[in-house]
Amino acid sequence: MRNGMSPGRTPSQHNSTLAISPFITNRYSRTVAPAQQQQQQQQQTQIQQTKHKRPQTADKDNDNQQNSSATYSRMDNFQAIVSSPLGLKTRDAPVAQPSLATPYHQTKRNNEDESIKINKNGSMFGLAIPSTVRKVSIQETDYRNNSNVTKTNIDDVMDNRNDTTNDKLTTTLTTTTTAATTTDIDVSELTSVERLRLWRHDSLMQHMYDTAEYIGNKIYTITKDPNDAFWLAQVYYYKGAYKRVIDLLSMDDLDTTSIMCQYLITLCLFNLTKYDDALDIIGETNPFATTTATATDADDDMSMIQDLQNDGGIKIESSLCFLRGKIYSAQNNFTRAKECFKEAVLVDVKNFEAFQQLTNKNLLTPKEEWDLLDCLDFSELGDNETMIKQLYTICCSNYINKERLTEARKILCEEYSLGQNVDVIRGKIELCFTSCKYNECLDYCEKYLSHDELNTKILPTYISCLQELGASNKLFLVSHNLAERIPKEPITWYAVATYYMTLKKIIEARKFYSKCLIMDPFFAPAWLGFVHTFAAEGEQDQALAAYSTAARFFPGNHLPNMFLGMQYMSLNNYALAEEYFTLAYDICSQDPLLLNEMGVLYFKKDEFEKSKKYLNRAMEQVSDLNPTAKTAISIQLNLVHTYRKLGDYERAIKCFKYVLDDSEKDGDIYLTLGFLYLKVKQLEKAISFLHKALALKPKNTAAQELLLHALELNVVLAIDDDHPLVVSSKIQDEIDRTEMWNSDDLLTKTHLEPTNVKKRPSIPFLDSKNLSKRSRKNQPTAEEDDAMDLE
């Protein structure tokens, strides 16, 4: 039955295992999903073709390996082994290559000379090893060799099957294709070693590592098979015994021959924080990069590479690149790390972790993120192409390309009904947060967290949101909750620190921020919070140092640079501030906060035109925000000051009116407004606004001085026709003459005799009004510009 070893559909021994095995579920879904029908057909076809070739290869095989023969006839049923990464990759591990060979290259060689390859394989493992590995490689080779053959449809398969009805192999094949998952394997037919392997695999799947280790150890001692060594190492890895993994794998020089083993060893070294050793093993750059490039020479080579990639999993090359990136980032070499991650995701788009590292850890600037996204080739994902592409899209920064994000979210919601999925919701939440719609954001967060309370993707935004809203009580509850349930996650301590921050307990906050950072040094919000504690205490030097570290840690995040600029600005070092702002601006030119700060900087440098430009751009950015948001208001205010400096007082006042419509009262707003009215010579208004300012902030000396000045002006103001006193007198006269009572009134007193109204009082004081009327000119009321807003 060896020919049934297509990587597609070999069932597992137990349904239980089937359900949990990562290998199987992968394949299983492929056979079941109707969308994959075509692919499955193709595979079936290939298998059929393989079968035709079967005799020769099998013969050769048998020739070469005397002791293998029929003992392993049912080997193909071992899903785990067949699809074992080692099994797949060791075939490709060449001896001919000087250091590390690309799998693609190897297939090419296989193509050239099949028999040589087999010999090589044989020599590599020695005759004594009747490994499944080899069989896999043989099968794979055949499969590849024939992949270019004209595709046959299912009918052909049926025909073929009919041709070989009496062939025993065919029956097996039929069962695997039609009832891949339901076939019960007759355990009794297996050899003893096979049974042990099954045992090992099953206990591994059920996380019973001691059993797995125990059995694996026995198997390895019996067979001395590198494959079994690999699996034993795998068990060690799961147990966390990284040292033992390394020891085991380096014993048989497996680390130099098998890429999978290398990967595992590097992973272990990484976990043991032996970064240099790890780098030694996998190399400082991607060794495959050049070969991949040359492999594009021939068309058939390409197609073979395509086939190889189509095994559905993540390409080992990509994983290696990712691992390399992680090592670099652990060594704080962020440029290299970024390149490695980028390479990883470019080699295989399925390597989401690499993509996540790039987007979440602020390695890329928003623009770079979008560029990368556009470079990615999703075509190999088949029918999932659009969905995955949209999913990746919503991971990107929402500072730019907002419409693309909305579109992606719409597609995901409508076509894939992923509206309730965590990533889609997260996108929405983050958008709300960056647009300062905190209440809305909070609602979304709480809705989602109600059924997934410990989601570490949502929690940071949720906590920041609570901080924004000053919800210290809720933060208290949340952080306690987290501390009870996941005390080992950095997010927990971030929450605790934020709670102290809202209470203004700086020392405690700093303590917990640093605790969080020890757990995850790349947790950007905690970093920034940590630095803010220094800034809040006015420890400029420490703040500056910490900000620069943060800027180095998060090259794709403009905030550290911006804060650096702000620190320098508060130290009145405008040149440095400008430099840092420019750096931040290069990273993200859309952030209203940054634009605002730049506006402020130029304001301080007395370059008001420039300031106006930046502030206006900031206004554009916040145009769709909640107008009561602090950001929007502070930008407006800064703009007002700029207009003021530019001498455009009318415009400044107009701007202010807009702010006052929406915002709460603030002493400084009134102060500036008073100042502006003073400038445009509206004394009365100026004084009344300055009074308001002083009412809100009694100790404001600027307001006091301005008020004094205004009052001085008020004294010398000539009492002419425009003086408010004169104006109000005139108005009073006007009112006296206004008919309050319409003439066509029906309720006239002729019909309703006043019964209990006293005689009209004679009011001596009012008698003077006739006199005053005479003395004043009759002029129409001077209407104030903004007195009324009727209709």
Next chain:
Amino acid sequence: MNEINTIEILRDVRDSLRCSSIQLSQWKLMKSAKWSIEALHGMEDTPLASGDISEEHMADASSSSSPSKMLFNDPRVRKIPQLNDGFTQDEFDKYLLASSLFDCKEFDRCAYFLENVTEPRLKFLQLYCKYLSWDKKTVESVENILVTGKVKNGNNINDNIDMIENGDSEQNAEMNGFTDFTNTQSKQKNGVQYMEDGHQSSVALLLKELRDYLNANESNFLNSKDTELGVALLYYLKGVLLNQNGNKPQALTAFINSLSLYSYNWTCWIELLDCVSRLDESLLILKHLNEQFELSQQNNIGTQQIGSQNVMLKFFKLSLFQEFSGNIDEFLENLELLLTVTPNFAFLKAQNALVYYNHMDYANSENIFDQIIKIDPYRLEDLDIYSNILYVMQKQSKLAYLAQFVSQIDRFRPETCSIIANYYSARQEHEKSIMYFRRALILNKKSTSAWTLMGHEFVELKNSHAAVECYRRAVDINNRDFRAWYGLGQAYEVLDMHMYSLYYFQKACALKPLDRRMWQATAECYSKLKHSGGAIKCYQRALQLSANPDQESLLFYRLAQQYEEAGEMDNCKHYMTKCMELERTNEGLVTDEAIKAKLWLANDAFQNKKYEEAYNLAIGITNGTSQEVEEARTIARNCRMLLK
């Protein structure tokens, strides 16, 4: 013809008041509802109306000989609005729940259960609850400071909020800009109440929600007539919120919108009045109401749709006059008319009394208040004014009786506290008086008169700074209160800050341009600031406004002084002479100013070498201070010597 119309109008007014009372109490606008039903009660036994109706319907409704026996199922009586009008069953149940919670003062709960309602009336109730809840919390935080005795409040709360807000330094850090100009560029969020569970409420947020709702449903409202009451209520709330936010012009628009949809909402008229802060504005609003104000068909019954016939409009004009004064004849006509409509309405009587009070005719005012107490003995509204009158008239025993009486009715009403405070003030127990004013203010922080009177008490205690704070509060709440402005001016005068006091006197003067005292105070300030030009103008204006401009010896003398300062000796002399001549017209009654004027003139004549004239003037000075008499004698002696 006119007679029938009159009857019709009266009937419509009656129906409108009845309906509005029911609807408004359904929607928890209790004050308005109370006002409506009191007004209805006040017109109950209008003799003319009852007689006519019974006459008119004698033929077909012989059984009901008197309208008081007319049953509600009578087809001539307009249908009484039902609680469930225009509701689906679900909405009605929701309303009942919300209504109960509201009555138990559980505003947060009420708002919570009304979340996501779309029916405009329910939406109103929800937002109204939110507002009340916010208000309650804000008041509570202010109260503490009031109770502990610090008059100046607000700062402590603001500081706390500052603390909270500076916490989110990431966002706040961007505000470090412009610190050179404004010392602390911090928050915009005074008055935000944090629930600490992430919910916050502020007037701005409520306003935004309300605006969003109104904008989203604008088209629906235009099409359907059924929602008019709800929309009117929402506009009313919008106005209240805007007013709270200090945005008076927009609030005014909202109130007018609300009133044109539903005019029988008295508090809405009061709020509208509150939005008018200047004389010219009052003129404009009057013009607008007379010419453009349209009343909707739906909620205004019969003749009440016509602006000129709408009783509420007339009531509003009455109140407008009280605030801004105007043509007194028109006003009295108006008042008489309304008194024929609702003869027993205590509110209207109180308005009548207020007019007398405002024109300082205290005796008449007192009479009317006595009447009011007879009709409605337990009504506490406006009685604080009554106590002011008694205070001014120095009727101590009556004031004491009133204080005792009202404290028996309800000790925890702001009016009661004010009355008791007045009583203590009359007994010269100013500390106690201040305590009671403070109590009154805790109960109603918007009472300007209490703030102002408290200011007066502080002045009595020579605590000018505290007085200033009180007056400030008063003008913050109602910047039309000329007494508070005047008080501010006086307090600053005591503090020798004439520049400030000038501004406040100017304010008071602008509000009461026909009050001589205001002009005189302003003029005095000008003179103290050595700005004789302004002083002269103001004195002259005061003179013009004087009741008998030929008798103002003080004004003449001051004017003369100012002209002297300005170097216009001719004018100076003219007024000095005028001042002196008053002596003659007053038949020998000599004022201090006349003596001073005479002395000045004598001096002047002496200097101009008119010794004879100087001599004559100088010997005329027989009384006055010893110094003056001495000086006059010196002049006379010198003159005599020189003449010889």
